[in-house]
Amino acid sequence: MADFDATLQGKRILLIIAGGIAAYKSLDLIRRLKERGATVRVVMTKGATEFITPLAAGALAGGTVYTDLFDRESEQDVGHIRLAREADLIVVAPATADLMAKMAGGHADDLASAVLLATKLPVLVAPAMNPAMWAHPATQRNIATLLADGIRLAGPERGEMAESGEAGTGRMSEPLAIVAAVEALLSGDNGADASAKPLLGKHVLVTAGPTHEPIDPVRYIANRSSGKQGFAIAAAAAAAGARVTLVAGPVGMADPEGVSVRRVETARDMLAAVEIALPADIAIFAAAVADWRPAHEAVSKLKKDGSGIVPPLHVTENPDILATIAHRRDGRPGLVVGFAAETDDVLENATKKLSRKGADIIVANDVSPANNVMGGAANTVHLVTAEGIESWPQLPKDEVARRLVHWIAGRVPTKA
Structure with missing residues (x-):
């Protein structure tokens, strides 16, 4: 036997295999786990048996494969409650959109979903599905729910789909990548855990706060x-494993831990700092940049002269940072996220902004004074993409940031 890390030696893994062409990879996953010293029990959904046989999985695992919630023999001998408890970790690979929807909704209408609802064990999920299904707002809502419930993710990856030839995010991670995530999770090394660190190795650029135009x-x-929202996003991206550059306007907030912060004053300063920070894999423009600045800054304080005549204030337009970066031909980040702070026709204006600015995603919110968003602790956002609009309930800004970062992680392109 090869000289493997001892992390999995003697560990008990319950592998749940759901339906999908990626199920064939689970046979190799069983072999990889066992050669590292783990004991593997297998549960297969009805759909999984359409792609691989219980006989093949059982031969590799060296034991019974469980498929039926109402199987009298297995329920008397083992039972779904024992399956849910007699392991160190549950791995779901592949995890279909349907099974993840059941997990998020608390369904238990087959053996796999019943085990997952009954367990208190750590659960690692390796999604596999068509890219359109992965990108669908319903799937992304389910992913956000699962992450909030403590479920860990490994993948999915970007590539060509075996069953359709389409390319995009949705491929199940390779067995060795899943094994690495299992080892990291069981060793407590969250720094290497693919589920806890979905942006590991990525550079995320975030802007935050206002600008001051003298x-x-x-x-x-x-x-x-x-x-607050931009700083929370920067902190959440760092927690997700990214290298984060935060370009912050003049705010009285402490630097987020583990984030490189560049403080600026004006819109022009912010654009310059953003361009210096490139290249980036993801750029999130949460700053509320002033649209205009005085055409001429007075060198000394303007004073009232008692005449009642107000000195003229001529303004000029500031650079549009979001549009400038989104329309770059060279060095454009793989994913560009803009914010739309609106007081009227929020969704209509955000949809127009998505196209006009060239962004991939617009995060829209209603900043009317009654909503207390600017300066407040909570936010209600709408995620606007070319595929449609996903609306979230009011959440603390830290929670908005955490969910947004994980939502974005599922959409960032993988470099060829």
């Missing part, structure tokens, strides 16, 4: 952005 040495044009 009128004179003591006055400026600005807005009420606190920077």
Whole structure:
């Protein structure tokens, strides 16, 4: 036997195989787990048996393969409750969109879903499905729910689908990658855990806060952005394993741990800092950049002269940072995310902004004073893409950030 890490020696793995062409990879996964010293029990859904046989899986695992919730013999001997408890870890590979929907909704109408609902064990899920199914808002909502419930993810990967020839995100991770995620999870090394660190190895660029556009040495044009949402996104991206550069306007917030922060004042400063920070895999433009700046900054404080005549304030348009980066021919980030802070016709304006700015995703919210978003602790966002609109309930800004980062992680292109 090869000289493997001892992490899996003596560990008990319950492998749940769902239906899908990727089920054939699970046979190799069984072999890889066993050669590292793990004991593998197998549960197969009815759909899985259409692609591989219980006989093949059982021969590799060296034991009974369980398929039926109402099998009298297995329920008397083992039972789904014992299956849900007598292991160190449950791995679902492949995990279909249907099975993940059942997990998210708490369904238990077959053996696999009943085991997953009854377990208190750590669960590692390796999704596999058509790219359109993976990108569908319903699947992404289910993924967000599973992540919030503590389920860990390995993959999916970007590539060509075996059954359709389509390319996109949805391929099940290779068996050795899943084994690495299992080892990391069982060893407690969250730094290497593919599910806890879905952005490992990625560079994420985030902008946050307002900009200040000087009128004179003591006055400026600005807005009420606190920077809380952008800072929360930067922290969540770092927690997801990314190398994060945060370009922050003038806000009184401490630097997020593990994040490289560049402080700026004006829109032009912010654009320059963003361009210096490139290249990036993902760019999230959460800053509320001032649309205009004074055409001329006074060198000394403007004063009232008692005449009642207000000095003229001529403004000029600031650079559009989102559009500038999204329309780059060279060095455009693989995924560009913009924010749309609106007070009227939120979804209509956000949809127009998606096309006009060239972004891949627009995160829209209603910043009317009654909603207390700017400076507040909560946010209600709508994710606008070319595929449609996904609306989330009101959530704390930290939770919005965490869900958004994991949602984005499922969409970032993989470099060839």
